[in-house]
Amino acid sequence: MDNDIILEFKNVTKRFPGVVALNDVSFKIQRGEIHGVCGENGAGKSTLMKILSGVYPHSTYEGSVIFNGEELKLGESAIQEAGDKGIAIVYQELTLVPTMSVGENVFLGREPVEYGSINWNQLYANTRGILEKYQLDVQPQMIVKNLGVGKMQMVEIAKALSEKAQVLILDEPTSALSETEIDKLMDILGILKNNGITCIYITHKLDELFRVTDKITVMRDGKEIITELTKNLTQEKLVKYMVGREMKERFPKATRSPSEVVFKVENLQALDPNETNRKVLNGVNFDVRKGEILGIAGLMGAGRTELVMTLFGEYGKIINGKILMGGQEIKPENARQAINAGLSLVPEDRKGMGLVLIQSILKNISLPNLDQFSGFFRIDADAELKASMAQSKSLTIKAPTLEVAVETLSGGNQQKVVISKWLLSKPKVLIMDDPTRGIDVGAKYEIYKLMNDLAESGVAIIMISSDLEEVLGMSDRIMVMCSGHSTATLPVTEATVERVMALATGMSS
Amino acid sequence: MGNSNQTTLKKTDFKSELLQVLRLNVQTYTILLALIGIWAIFFFTTDGTYLAPQNISNLFRQMSVTAFLAAGMVLVIVTGNIDLSVGKLAGFVSVVAAYLQATVWFKYLPDQPILSATLTVVISLGVGALFGALQGYIISYLNVPSFIVTLGGQWLLTGLILLVTQGKTIPANQPWFSDIAQGYVPITWGWIFGIVAIGFLFWNMFRSRQSKRKHGFELRSIYIDLLATGFLALVLLVYVYNVNSYKGIQNPVLLLALTAMIMIYLSNNTRFGRYSYAIGGNRDAARLSGISISGMVFKIFILMGFLSGVGGVVLASYVGYGTTAAGAGYELDAIASCILGGTSTLGGVGTIQGAMIGALIIASLSTGLQMMNVAPAWQYVLKAIVLVLAVLADVYFKRKG
Known part of the structure; x- marks a missing residue:
């Protein structure tokens, strides 16, 4: 049983123009296990899964993937092919048609047809069968847009499983879920395991990995760092594997002397504008001084972009807390008011x-x-x-x-x-949301220098970054976010990669 | 100033620079060429009468109502909206004007032609702007798609026209009022306007060169600027000469020229114009730059309604009566004019100048085909082919870069 390998990556390398996204990755996954894959943003997790699910066909990467003892050679319409072979994926972003029913979504593109017309009774009966088998608590006739995110995720899983899946890939499935929804998902994973389905679970939330997985693969900079039984690992070890690299001289030196506090946020709570019963921000506290760079660290889905968009008056509905500019409370309701109050926002999505x-x-x-x-x-x-x-x-x-x-x-x-x-x-306060995303190294350095100059000239800068090194290299202080609240604010002298990562993953310290 | 050094050092030869400028504005030239081609074909098929003064005069007057609508429609489409009600709105305004003239003023202000005509114009423009404001409010603040709101507007106006006219034709041929669109600018004044306009073109050219030089911007060869401005001046002179040898510049054409100039200025030199293009180019970026999208769209629909009002007054004055069929289908001509003139249905791109040439092309086709006695059925077929071919050519050139 121990040697029943369902899936094996052998020396897989995937190159994009100018970047090696995967570098000689090799590891094995046993049949029936829940296999966690973790790593920082950009470590190569998603690329690996895209190879498996056929987004990148066989000819576009080097190395091989062995599935059930045979090499997986996905060609032209690779996504369909991967599904037929029994590899199903649940993406981070939901891929359902919101105006259709659960059943229609589950069988989209594979509707049971009789004499050229869809057999609706069959379709809904089959859907009910799948939902009951895996104990997914959703009604087949319900319209998807009326469901919460958690239930949508279940529909997504049902859709993936309806293809006679042997391997189910879950790509950061909990980033939009509430605590109870996450608990429910963990239960479902157990049920899937009992039904003999192999799960690959991608996440960077450490507690979830330790709750459900049998084995964990850590990735970093496109390389596989270690694959180990979960019971042999600890959270501390895992963090070390995830970040363990040396700081290079990537950042220009700066001498700054931040003065008085110009901008302050107290216990900010806000609702998701698209789903008004969900809090996107749940208690954010920080301040930033004149001439200071405050870094905001956190993992995907921690609410960093939502925070700055809310401060700019363009996202969440504030239900609690205060925003203070120069000691005076401001309540920006749109970008114009925020700009007039002295805020500027370099948004995350530069082109969009x-x-x-x-x-x-x-x-x-x-x-x-x-x-x-x-x-x-x-x-x-x-x-x-x-x-x-x-x-x-x-x-x-x-x-x-x-x-x-x-x-x-x-x-x-x-x-x-x-x-x-x-x-x-x-601006008095310049907010920069991932300012160096998708920019080459030289231009990054110029932007860092510019930020230093600005801070020296007295602007307060709030910088969000998914690159931990960048946060540590550029900031005077670091505010860490996890699940919509600020877990801590550290002076850079006290911050280490491990410590920030621990705070960002919500690890109990 | 590193940049100004570059300017003085950089000396490209005239020919390559000319080609570069031509390539930059390839869209404008394509449509101008299309216009010249259409005129040439009709010139030969009508043995020259097509370009005779009387016909040129008619041609420009015929385009004017559509062109007023198109001038507003450009900004509507640029912001990613559409207005299907403008034809009927112009029609409604024309019957309101006729009703005021023939019934209301006849009763309450007899023998006061100047005052009554002035009141008619003011009220008509107000009606247009007010209707635009109503639609704009529903679109921008209540978030109903413009396609639906203005389709509803079209139906509503059709009903209102029938209510005002009671199914009958109302005369609007009173003195002063009919001069608005039927009158001519005296010959001498025509020449004066022409020469002032040409003077303005050259003054504007030198002023813009001077400002560029002041800021160390790269200046293109003065010969290219002279050529471009000279060409425009020549076209203007030929036009004035041509229509002056008939009866002179028509009032509605002069009014259209002024309107077009104001709209061009508005779209290029004011925040209003800039914001419109930014909203069409990237709504989210515009919003995050502090632009109120709702406020802008609201204002644009008010402007569109106002210009429909202008079109309606000209329509009533020109045809001399208000009818139940007034303005029917004009909205599609206006939209087609914009598209022919290079306005993108995706938003963010489009010029008033282009739309004016587009309107001229549509009028040229109609007049020419009528002069050749082509059956109405085939007129529609040919217009369809020209419209789709023109846009196809544009798509093709754009893909080739």
């Missing part, structure tokens, strides 16, 4: 929310600042040009003229345009 891609650099930089250049009616084009050129020059945006569309620029230069646009509004 930061820039109007089809427009010129000039128009992008001046967009939130046109009031500065306008009289009652007319925009003073000279003043606009002058101010934008000055920004562009001080941030060394590389482009032939300010008239080129930002969509033609590199990621680093696009980010500089976003930063320029917000610096021109002369």
Whole structure:
């Protein structure tokens, strides 16, 4: 039984232009076990699963995947093929059609057909069969959009299982779930195991790994670090495996002397605008000083982006707590009010929310600042040009003229345009949500330098980053978030990767 | 100033620079070429009468109502909306104007043609703007899609037109009021307007060069600017000469030219214009930049209603009566004008200038085909082919980059 290997990765390497996402990964998964895969953001977990589920077909990677003793060679319509072979995946983002019923979703694309028309009774009977077998508490006829996230997840699992799955991959399934929903999911995993289904459970929440898994594989920087029986591991060991690398000289040196507190958040609680019975923020406390960089660390789904969008008046409905700017309470209800209060936000999704891609650099930089250049009616084009050129020059945006569309620029230069646009509004507090995401190393360094300069000139900077090294390298203090609340704020001198990771995973210390 | 050094050092030859400028505005030139092509074909098939002064005069007047609607429609489409009610709104305004003229003022303000015409215009424009505001409010603040709201608006207005007219035709041919769209600018004044406009074009060109130089921006060769401005000036002169050898510039065409200039200015040089394009280009980025999307969309629909009102007044004055069928189908001509002129249905892209040329193309086709006595059935078929071909060509060129 111990040697009944259902799945084996042999020297799998996956390259993207400029990045090696997976580097010679090899490990084995036994039939019937719950196998946890963990690692930091960007460690290569998701890439590995995409190979398994056919998103990246056989020809696009090196090495081999052995499934039930045979090499898995997925071709053109690979996702379908993987499903037919018995590999099913439940993605982090839900993939259901919200307006359809549970049954329709479970059998979408594989509806039982009789004489050219769908046999609805059969479909709903089959759905009920699957739901009952795995004790999933959902009614087949219910419309999906009326279900909570937890139940949607169950439908997602039922959909995956309806394909006669032998292996079920769950990719960070709990990031949007409440505590009770997570408990329920843990139970379901046990039921699946009893039914002989092998589960691969991807997460970075350590307590969940220790609750359900039999074995854990740790990944880091695209490499498999260790595969070990869960009972032989401890949380401390795991954290060490996840982060264990040396700090390099990636960050420019800075000498700063933060002065008085300019911005303060007290016990902030807010509701999810899309699902008003769920708290996205549940007790956030922090302050930031003039001339200081405050890093916000946390794992995916911890509520970091939701926090800053809420502060900017564009996300959650605040039900409790205070936001103070220079000692005075502010209640921004939209971006304009937040900007007027002295906040600026470099959003996480640069292309989707930061820039109007089809427009010129000039128009992008001046967009939130046109009031500065306008009289009652007319925009003073000279003043606009002058101010934008000055920004562009001080941030060394590389482009032939300010008239080129930002969509033609590199990621680093696009980010500089976003930063320029917000610096021109002369913020007291600059919020940067993952400012170096998807940017090459050289441009990152420039952005770090820029942040240091800004802080020295007296701007308070709040920086979110998924890169722990970046948080430790750039911040004066670090606020750690987990499940919508701030777990602690540490001076950088007291922060270590292990400690931050422990706080971010909600590990009891 | 590193940049200004670059400017003085950089010397590209005239020909390559010209090509570059042409490539940059390929869309505008494609549609201009299409217009010239259409005119050339009709010129030959009608033995030259197509471009005769009287016909040119008619052509421009015929495009004017659609063009007023198209001028507003550009911003509506640019922000990712649509307005299907503009044709009927212009129609409704035209019957309201006719009703005021023929019934109300006849009774309460007899023998006061100037005052009554002025009141008619003011009330008509108000009705247009008010209806636009109503639709805009439902669209922007109550979040009902513009397609649905304005489709409903179209039906509502059809009903209102029938209520006002009681199914009959109302005359609107009173003195002063009919001069609005039937009158001509005196020949001398026509020349003066033409020359002032040309002077403005050159002044504007030199001013913009000067401002660019001041900020060390790269200047293109002065010959290219002179060529472009000179071409526009020439077109203007030929037009004024042509229509002046008939009866002169028509009032509605002058009014349209002024409206178009104001709209061009509005869309390029004010926050209102900038915000519209930003909303269409990326709604979320615009919102996070502190722009009130609802407020902007509301204002744009008020403007659209106002311009429909202008179109309605011109319509009533030009045809001389208000009818139950007034304005039917004009909204589609206006939308087609925008699309022909390069406005993207995806939002964020489009110019007033382009839409004006688009409206001219549609009017040119209709007039030309009528002059050739083509059966109405085939007129529709040919118009359909031109519209789809033009957009197809645009898509093709864009993909080729």
